[in-house]
Amino acid sequence: MVDNVVAIVQGVANLVTVVILSGGGCGLTKAITSYLLAMAVADLLVVVTDVIFNRINDLYFPTCFLDYTPLCSLKFVLVYASLDCSVWLTVAFTFDRFVAICCQRLKGRYCTEKTAAAVIGTVSVLLCVKNIRWYFTYQPLYVINNIPWFCDVKLSFYDSSAWVMFDWIDTILTPCVPFLLILCLNVLTVRYILVASKVRRGLRAANSHHNHPDPEMRNRRKSIILLFTVSGSFMLLWATHVAVFLYWRISQTYSYKTLEDPFYIALETGYMLQVLSSCTNTYIYAVTQTKFREQLEGLVKRPLEQLFRQCFKQQDATAG
Numbered sequence: 103m104v105d106n107v108v109a110i111v112q113g114v115a116n117l118v119t120v121v122i123l124s125g126g127g128c129g130l131t132k133a134i135t136s137y138l139l140a141m142a143v144a145d146l147l148v149v150v151t152d153v154i155f156n157r158i159n160d161l162y163f164p165t166c167f168l169d170y171t172p173l174c175s176l177k178f179v180l181v182y183a184s185l186d187c188s189v190w191l192t193v194a195f196t197f198d199r200f201v202a203i204c205c206q207r208l209k210g211r212y213c214t215e216k217t218a219a220a221v222i223g224t225v226s227v228l229l230c231v232k233n234i235r236w237y238f239t240y241q242p243l244y245v246i247n248n249i250p251w252f253c254d255v256k257l258s259f260y261d262s263s264a265w266v267m268f269d270w271i272d273t274i275l276t277p278c279v280p281f282l283l284i285l286c287l288n289v290l291t292v293r294y295i296l297v298a299s300k301v302r303r304g305l306r307a308a309n310s311h312h313n314h315p316d317p318e319m320r321n322r323r324k325s326i327i328l329l330f331t332v333s334g335s336f337m338l339l340w341a342t343h344v345a346v347f348l349y350w351r352i353s354q355t356y357s358y359k360t361l362e363d364p365f366y367i368a369l370e371t372g373y374m375l376q377v378l379s380s381c382t383n384t385y386i387y388a389v390t391q392t393k394f395r396e397q398l399e400g401l402v403k404r405p406l407e408q409l410f411r412q413c414f415k416q417q418d419a420t421a422g
Contacts, residue, residue: 112153112377116146122397129393132215137195140222144191147184152377156181171242171250178253179236186229186276188379192336193280194221199329200287204294232275235268273347277340284333295326324390331386339379343372 119142122128123135130138155177159168168177198221202213211217239259242250259265346368358366 112149113146116142116149118398118401120146122394122401125397127393127397128391130391131213133198133213133218134195136215136218136222137191137198140226141188141191141195144184144187144226147180148188148377151177151180151184165251169252171240171253174253175237175240178240179233182236182272183230183233185376186233187226189276189280189336189340190225190229191222192333193283194225196284196287196329196333200291203291203326239265273344277336277344281337281340281344284337288330288333291326291329327390328386331390335382335386336379339375339382341375342368343376346372 120139123139123142126132126135128135155168159166168174198213198218202209205212239255240253241256243252243254245251256265259269346365349365349368358369360366
């Protein structure tokens with residue numbers, strides 16, 4: 103039941119975000135729109151591959167063509183690749199905003215739609231290649247009539263030094279390194295803004311005729327609110343997953359006894375929060391971006407208005 107609700111909420115939220123951002127009416131630059139749109143698409147892929155193809159499929163269709171071992175293995179490749187893309191595109195967006203705010207000389211060359219497209223494409227391709235290894239992590243659970251079914255993790259994944267190293271590298275790259283990068287970039291951005299704001303207020307105070315509101319400071323505040331809410335929600339929602347992984351590897355706890363086992367509860371909680379991180383950006387845009395809210399309201403109102411018009415037309419025609 104929870105998986106169904108998560109899939110519906112996430113799917114609708116990300117589809118709406120893709121539609122609104124594709125229209126380009128949110129008042130954002132093309133570079134920012136490209137990053138946000140790529141993040142929304144990656145989040146939507148997380149919903150399709152992880153929640154629908156993985157969790158819901160296993161719950162309602164315990165045996166179907168997706169359980170054929172090669173397809174099952176490919177499914178996990180797509181799950182991990184989409185999660186990685188969702189995380190690292192958040193990092194790319196954070197770095198773009200850092201350059202735009204703190205590196206004025208580099209801003210004109212880096213913060214462009216062309217650079218955004220190149221970064222998004224490169225990140226996506228590299229992460230897809232990185233996750234191909236998951237295809238070789240699984241073996242058939244059953245072989246029926248020479249047909250391999252389901253995915254069972256190979257024992258070597260737990261005790262082979264090569265696989266253990268890969269698993270550590272995988273978690274370090276996603277999400278430990280992004281955690282540190284986002285934290286460092288945000289700290290540097292805040293430091294720059296505080297210094298720049300102090301200098302700007304001093305200059306404006308020296309010119310007493312500048313009593314009108316400062317549009318530059320207003321734009322900076324909006325950028326900071328969007329940046330911090332997107333990156334901050336990511337860090338909070340992935341924290342449990344990181345803690346569970348560290349406990350899992352350090353204590354070498356690879357199984358749980360019952361569904362009441364604290365390890366199982368922490369594992370599922372970390373998974374739920376990790377998946378939820380792929381739908382929070384839509385609500386963040388709705389709270390922080392006025393034009394996004396206007397576009398969202400229009401998207402909801404237009405079909406209702408058309409429906410009411412049709413109803414009134416039918417009533418007039420009947421009355422006539």
